[in-house]
Structure formats: structure tokens, C-alpha cells
Amino acid sequence: MAGPRELPTDEVLVQRLRSGDEETFALVLDSWSGGMLRLAMSFVSTRDSAEEAVQDTWLAVIRGIDGFEGRASLKTWVYRILVNTAKARGTKESRTVPFASLLPQEEEGPTVDAERFRAPGERYAGHWVAGQEPRPWDIPEDHVLRGEVREVIAAAIDELPPRLRTVITLRDVAGYGSDEVCALLEISPGNQRVLLHRGRALLRRKLEAYLSGAHDVASGRGHA
Amino acid sequence: MNCNDFVELVTEFLDGALPEGDERRFVEHLAECSGCETYLDQFRQTIAATGELTSDGISSDARRHLLTAFRDWQREA
Numbered sequence A: 001m002a003g004p005r006e007l008p009t010d011e012v013l014v015q016r017l018r019s020g021d022e023e024t025f026a027l028v029l030d031s032w033s034g035g036m037l038r039l040a041m042s043f044v045s046t047r048d049s050a051e052e053a054v055q056d057t058w059l060a061v062i063r064g065i066d067g068f069e070g071r072a073s074l075k076t077w078v079y080r081i082l083v084n085t086a087k088a089r090g091t092k093e094s095r096t097v098p099f100a101s102l103l104p105q106e107e108e109g110p111t112v113d114a115e116r117f118r119a120p121g122e123r124y125a126g127h128w129v130a131g132q133e134p135r136p137w138d139i140p141e142d143h144v145l146r147g148e149v150r151e152v153i154a155a156a157i158d159e160l161p162p163r164l165r166t167v168i169t170l171r172d173v174a175g176y177g178s179d180e181v182c183a184l185l186e187i188s189p190g191n192q193r194v195l196l197h198r199g200r201a202l203l204r205r206k207l208e209a210y211l212s213g214a215h216d217v218a219s220g221r222g223h224a
Numbered sequence B: 001m002n003c004n005d006f007v008e009l010v011t012e013f014l015d016g017a018l019p020e021g022d023e024r025r026f027v028e029h030l031a032e033c034s035g036c037e038t039y040l041d042q043f044r045q046t047i048a049a050t051g052e053l054t055s056d057g058i059s060s061d062a063r064r065h066l067l068t069a070f071r072d073w074q075r076e077a
Helices: A010-018 A022-040 A047-067 A074-092 A143-159 A162-173 A178-185 A189-219 B010-014 B020-032 B034-051 B060-076
Strands: none
Touching: A010 A022, A010 A047, A010 A074, A022 A047, A022 A074, A022 A162, A022 B060, A047 A074, A047 B060, A074 A178, A143 A162, A143 A189, A143 B034, A162 A178, A162 A189, A162 B034, A178 A189, A189 B010, A189 B034, B010 B020, B010 B034, B020 B034
8 A cells, every 4th residue: 555654543643633743733744745736636727726725625624633533534534625625626617527427538448559459350359469569668676767757657647637637646646445435536436447447557558658768769679 | 358358457357356257267368468467567567656656745835834724723722
């Protein structure tokens, strides 16, 4: 599971927040705000607006911590407030994310370019076309390249359609399980999985393009 | 199972959500197809790399403002 690694248990966190421990507040603020900002971007149109949604959320957390009942984890509770806050802002900006509706056009179709598979009727139809199968990656340990890979992924996430971005952010960046994500976004497990899969496949494609480009330079391998 | 079916089922497989028969066919295909083995491996690597993302936090102004708000709220309480 990704996410903050060294936070105390919820019980300890809540008790310290209620007693006004500033260090603990700074700790959760710094641990969660980055992910919250990314998540808020799914619902609003500008980074400023996302940042305001995150601020409003923290203010609501400060005011509401005494009423926190511990039915969900503290982080889930905070994220729910964020989703509601950001959704409300997004609606005002007429940018709603209709999770319940059918998948829009850009999110349909195969997640791997159909031309990479043998066409129906051909021998071995549906199997990789020779030379089009994924080539193994070699991501060196080198921290510079690892950093670049991270940048490629971060940029790719920013370009995802909002619903894909939201689900990827919750599942793969913040490390939530599918049940939690379904509850948080009020979508079915099947719908959640479709969005997640499309998002992951798009990120893999971006990495593939980036890494094969890098390899081409290194090995002189051309691209047909 | 064909490769073009395989690539659409990866997330379901990783979530343990494939029906038993489909999961068997998925694994059988995996054993025979190096292209799809690579695909699954890269999918896992993509997920792992996504999990390593650390995003920028909020601005230092916002942070200062919130810490002050926390302190003030505590004083009022």
C-alpha cells in the first residue's frame, strides 16, 4: 500500500488533533495535502481552485474533528470532505464529473492499439503481431531515470480524463482498496475497475513510448 | 484466450476479481505467451511507479494559514 508510512494510528492522531497538538496537525497536513490536491484537480478546473478546495477541507476538518466518529478511517473521512467540497466547487464552475453515466467516447475502445494484434480472420487472430508485442523494459536503478519515469507518469496522470484520473489517484497513488473507492465515489465495482484499467493502460502506454524512445537513442533501434 | 482479450483483463486479474474459469484461461495464456507476460509485468511496474509518486503539497502561504487556523481554533475551544 502506498501512502503515508510513518503516521501514528488513527486513534492517536485524532486524540492529538483534538488536544490541539500543532505538530500532529502539520504532520497530517504535509502527508495528505499533495494527494488531496491531485484528487481535487479531478473536480475543478484550475490548480488555484483545487488548492482552495484543499484549504476549505482542512478548515472543515479543524472545525469537525470533535465530531469525527471513527466509522471510516481518518483519511477516508478527510477525503470524503474533500470530494464533497471539490465537487461543489466544480459544479459552480460547471465542471461536473458524472460518475454514474455511461463512459464517454474517449474512454471506450480497446486499451491497446488494435493494430498491434492480428486481425480477425488472419491466422492467430487476436495475438500480437510479430514485432508489435511489448518489448521488455529495462528501467535502470539510476535515480535520475527513475525520477524521469516518475515525471512521465505524473504528467500522464494530469492528462487523463477526470474520472480516470480520480480513480487512479485514489487506487494507485493514495493506495485505497477498491471497496473504499467505490464507497467514496459511489460507483459500482465493475465501473471502478473499468476506469482503473483504462487509466493504468494509458499510463503504461506513455511509459512504453517514453522508454522505447529512450532505448532507440541508446541502441539505435529504429521504429517501423 | 487471445492476447487482445488478455490485455483487457489484467486489472481484474490483479484484483482477484476474475471468475475461476477466466482466471484459469488467463494463467494458461500467460504461461504460453511471452508478449503477454511482458505486458503483465509492465502493468505491474506501472502501478508500482505510480505508487511512488509524491505530489507537491499546498503552497507555503496556505500551509501557514492553516496552521494559524488550527492554533486559533484551539484557543477558542
